[in-house]
Amino acid sequence: MRPERFQFAIKFFHHPPIRKYPHHLALGMSVLQRHNVNRAGAGSGRTLLFAHGYGCDQNVWQPVAGALAADHEVVLYDCAGSGAADPSLYDRVRHATLDGHADDLIAVCEAARLDRPVLVAHSVGTMIGLLAARRRPDLFDSLVLIAPSPSYLNDGDYVGGFEREDIDSLLDTLESNHFGWARMMAPVVMGNPERPELAGALGDSFCRMDDAVARHFARVTFLSDHRAALAGVPVPSLLLQCSDDALAAPEVGAYLARQMPGSRLVQLAATGHCPHMSAPAEVVAALSEFLEQRR
Amino acid sequence: LKQQQERPVHNSPDTPWGLLTTTPDGTILSTNPRFAAWTGRSREALCDGGLRWKQLLAPASRILYETHFVPRLEAQGAVSEVSLDLAREDGSRFPILASALRQADPAGGAATVTITVFDATETRRFEQVLRTARRDAEAATDALAVSHRSLRVEHERLRVMLRSIADAVITTDAQGRITSFNPTAQEITGRTDAQAIGAAVPSR
Numbered sequence: 001m002r003p004e005r006f007q008f009a010i011k012f013f014h015h016p017p018i019r020k021y022p023h024h025l026a027l028g029m030s031v032l033q034r035h036n037v038n039r040a041g042a043g044s045g046r047t048l049l050f051a052h053g054y055g056c057d058q059n060v061w062q063p064v065a066g067a068l069a070a071d072h073e074v075v076l077y078d079c080a081g082s083g084a085a086d087p088s089l090y091d092r093v094r095h096a097t098l099d100g101h102a103d104d105l106i107a108v109c110e111a112a113r114l115d116r117p118v119l120v121a122h123s124v125g126t127m128i129g130l131l132a133a134r135r136r137p138d139l140f141d142s143l144v145l146i147a148p149s150p151s152y153l154n155d156g157d158y159v160g161g162f163e164r165e166d167i168d169s170l171l172d173t174l175e176s177n178h179f180g181w182a183r184m185m186a187p188v189v190m191g192n193p194e195r196p197e198l199a200g201a202l203g204d205s206f207c208r209m210d211d212a213v214a215r216h217f218a219r220v221t222f223l224s225d226h227r228a229a230l231a232g233v234p235v236p237s238l239l240l241q242c243s244d245d246a247l248a249a250p251e252v253g254a255y256l257a258r259q260m261p262g263s264r265l266v267q268l269a270a271t272g273h274c275p276h277m278s279a280p281a282e283v284v285a286a287l288s289e290f291l292e293q294r295r
Numbered sequence: 296l297k298q299q300q301e302r303p304v305h306n307s308p309d310t311p312w313g314l315l316t317t318t319p320d321g322t323i324l325s326t327n328p329r330f331a332a333w334t335g336r337s338r339e340a341l342c343d344g345g346l347r348w349k350q351l352l353a354p355a356s357r358i359l360y361e362t363h364f365v366p367r368l369e370a371q372g373a374v375s376e377v378s379l380d381l382a383r384e385d386g387s388r389f390p391i392l393a394s395a396l397r398q399a400d401p402a403g404g405a406a407t408v409t410i411t412v413f414d415a416t417e418t419r420r421f422e423q424v425l426r427t428a429r430r431d432a433e434a435a436t437d438a439l440a441v442s443h444r445s446l447r448v449e450h451e452r453l454r455v456m457l458r459s460i461a462d463a464v465i466t467t468d469a470q471g472r473i474t475s476f477n478p479t480a481q482e483i484t485g486r487t488d489a490q491a492i493g494a495a496v497p498s499r
Contacts, residue, residue, distance in 0.1 A: 055362035059370065123362070162354055169380075170355035176378040176422055177359070207366055222358070246349055246357040271320045271347070273361035277369035278320065 031111035034086035035077040035104065039112070041069030046141065046291060047114050049075045051105065053123025053147075054221045055214075056207040057083025060122070063280035068287065075117065077108050079128070081213040090213050098124070098224055102131035109139045116141040118294060120287065122276060123147055123247065124221040130233055131226070137234035142294055144238045144287060147273050148256055149248040151225040158227070159251045167222045171215050178211040230259040237263040238290045240283065244271045313412030318405060319397065321347040330412055333391070335383035348410070353380040353388055364395070368408065372397045378415060390419040471495055 031037075038058065048068060050061045058076035065074040079101055081090040094100040105128055109117070118141050121129040126148035133140045152167070153160045209217075237260055241253030250267075257265035266286050270279035305314060305327045313330030317323050323346050331338040334351050341351075349360050356379040367374045374395045381389040392413045399406050457464055463480035467473055473496060476488040484491070 053362065056366050060366055062370075162358070166354035166358075169353070170358050172426075173355045173359050173378060173380065175426060176419065177363075179378075179422055179425070206370060207363065244347065246361045272365055274365050274369060277366055 029086060031107050034089050035079070035108050036084040037075065037077045037108060037112055039073060039075045040065070041072055041074045043069075043071040043073070045072035046294060047073045047075060047117040048291075049077075049109065049114060049117040049119050051077070051119060051121035051125035051129050052079065052082065053121075053125050054217060055209065057085075059083070059206055060274065060277055061120075064120075064276045064283050064287070067280065067284045072291070075112060075114060079125070080104055081217050082209060083207070087210065090210075090217075092216055095217070096220060098128050098131055098220065098226070101128040102135065105129065105132040106136050106139065109136075114139070118142050118144060118291065120144040121146065121148075123149075123273065127224070127226045127229075130229060133235050134229060134232055140235050142236045142238070142290075143233070144240065144290060145256075146240045146276060146283065147242050147245055147248050148239060149252045150227045150230055150256065150259075152222045152247070153225070155225075158255065159249060161247065161249055161252070162222070164223075167219070170218055170222065174214050174218055175211070178214070227259070230256065231261075233260055233262060235262070236294075238286070239263050239265045240275065240286055241265060241267050242270055242272060242275050243268065245273045247273045312414075313391070315341075315348060315410050315412070317348055317408045317410065319408060321349055321408070323348050324407065333383075333389050333412070333414070334381055335385060351381050353382040356380045356382075364393075368395055368397060378419075390415040392418070465491075465496060467496055 036058070045068075048065070050058065050065055052058055052060050057078045061074075061076055065076060068074055078085040080095055089104070091100065094103075105119075109132075116139065119129045119133065121143065123146070126143075126145040127150060129140075129143055129145070133143055149160065151158065151160045152162050154163060239253060239256055239260075241250060242248065253265055253267075257263055268275050268279070268282055268286065270282050272278055276283050305316075305325050308328045310327050310329050313327060313333055315323055315326040315330055323341050326338055326341050328338065331341055334341065336351075340346075349357055352360055359377070359379065364374055364377055364379075374393075376392045376394050379391050379393055381391055383389055392415045393410055395408050395410045397406055397408050457475075457477045460477065461479060463483050464475075464477045465473055465480050466475045472493055473491050476486075476491040481487055481491070
């Protein structure tokens with residue numbers, strides 16, 4: 001009996017433990033480390049907390065946060081299952097709804113002792129932020145929601161944009177991209193002659209996600225419905241609606257503006273779902289105008 | 296930008312892969328005949344209508360395009376071998392692997408994105424076989440876990456029953472050495488189970 005236990009102890013300490021026993025290692029890690037929280041800037045402005053969307057990590061904020069860091073404090077984090085967040089943080093039970101991610105966001109605000117930040121959130125991050133603000137309105141000054149959608153499924157009059165079978169087939173597509181021959185999810189570092197500054201900075205971890213987490217998080221993201229949560233958002237919100245966004249049609253932005261009495265809808269010229277990457281200047285301008293009012 | 300269309304590679308009907316050039320926001324500038332054929336549309340319909348190529352993708356692939364393809368292309372200037380489905384006009388799907396490279400215009404004009412597209416029909420068929428095998432294995436593992444759990448429950452029930460029974464119950468191996476010794480047996484014989492296990496069956 002005894003020798004067996006002893007052997008187990010030896011095994012435990014001598015195996016590379018990162019993936020296998022992450023919860024043991026994580027005991028000594030703080031919330032800030034586990035969420036890879038990074039802060040920059042200062043200035044006389046506000047504190048801005050950035051929440052990224054599905055499929056990526058805090059690096060997507062580089063162009064916008066970089067520009068705003070001159071006048072404001074910017075705080076970035078990776079949500080559970082994404083980027084450089086502690087892999088053991090992702091819990092398929094706790095993160096089976098976005099509430100688990102909202103709890104994490106609240107924990108980050110508290111651990112970083114943020115002074116009522118303006119939360120700038122993208123895509124699924126917008127609903128995570130909205131749930132967090134509903135629960136703890138004392139923690140946030142206001143919300144800036146970029147390309148938000150409360151529900152991706154069509155339902156009666158509501159045009160979410162997708163059918164249930166589209167989401168099922170998304171899970172297959174994600175799985176297909178994790179097979180060896182599709183290299184999208186694998187580390188790829190490529191020179192970009194146009195923007196050489198990005199090559200080294202992002203390295204090989206950019207938007208990498210564990211296969212099982214990617215599918216689980218996709219199901220949670222694209223099958224959840226938060227339309228009922230919109231009416232009770234207790235802080236002012238700015239909604240940034242993109243043009244020709246495959247994930248959030250203009251009807252979705254209009255729906256949000258109707259359902260959220262304290263909100264203001266701004267239509268961006270930027271196309272696609274990621275204006276903070278494709279048209280950072282336009283996003284910075286909209287944000288700066290909003291921040292001016294929040295001074 | 297129209298001069299892109301004059302490139303010979305774009306006009307050859309023999310090229311076995313699809314090729315398209317787009318603006319940074321994905322609006323199609325030119326395609327080769329192969330890609331147009333795969334989509335089931337004419338080259339004119341693809342190039343002249345200000346169409347963004349994501350509109351040619353199946354809904355699930357459009358999600359992947361917005362959440363994975365575009366961020367990588369924006370941040371790194373290139374994307375390698377992404378598995379996507381084209382939605383043809385007749386409603387059928389055409390599986391592809393797409394790679395993209397963003398290129399600045401040496402003359403200082405707008406950047407363009409070159410996208411190469413490979414037919415992934417065979418690959419996808421093979422994946423389907425692998426996926427079925429993997430899901431069968433996962434289901435078998437789940438079934439094993441369930442039966443393991445019910446066996447443990449049954450084991451625990453019998454253990455509790457043995458401990459609380461008023462009869463002495465002693466089990467032995469083939470050599471007659473004791474392998475279990477319940478509390479009533481301990482009480483009757485005055486031995487602890489630690490003393491009894493491994494010993495020969497006691498005689499009263």
